[in-house]
Amino acid sequence: MNLITSEITAFLSDALRCEVGPEDDYFALGLADSLFALELVTFVEERFSLTVEVEDLDLDSFRTADRITGFVQRKSGAAAHPEGP
Template sequence: MDAIKQSLSAYLKKFIQKEIAADDEIITSGLVNSLFAMQLILFIEKEFSLKIGNEDLDIKNFNSLNAISRFVGNKKGLTI
């Protein structure tokens, strides 16, 4: 799971000029907009070889590094 968080954190740092803690709410706090949220989803699909379906598009899955890491881990069948 740490590798997932590291990859996500590196990606987010390219676009967000602020240090982000693992539980910081990146979407609901306004750190990113809806267009970036879609770019983030595309990155996750490509980086982790996942298919994210409409049923997965819930803000709770993408609102923080921890949430995204859990989501990716669950999709890949990793133990958390």
């Protein structure tokens, strides 16, 4: 498990008050709801210095720690290499 995934699973486990693995879909398991999704987006923005745009708000990108890791890596890469005009 890489550092980003470790930080995300630690946050999720603490916030949800149960052990969450990198591939656990906490929404499907009934551990999270739409209010938690807002908390999760705020965590991602603050911890990884990213801006989650409206078009980024696809629940599938936030269902598991592994998917959030992929999202963070894509956004970080996009921030490092913005598209030209």
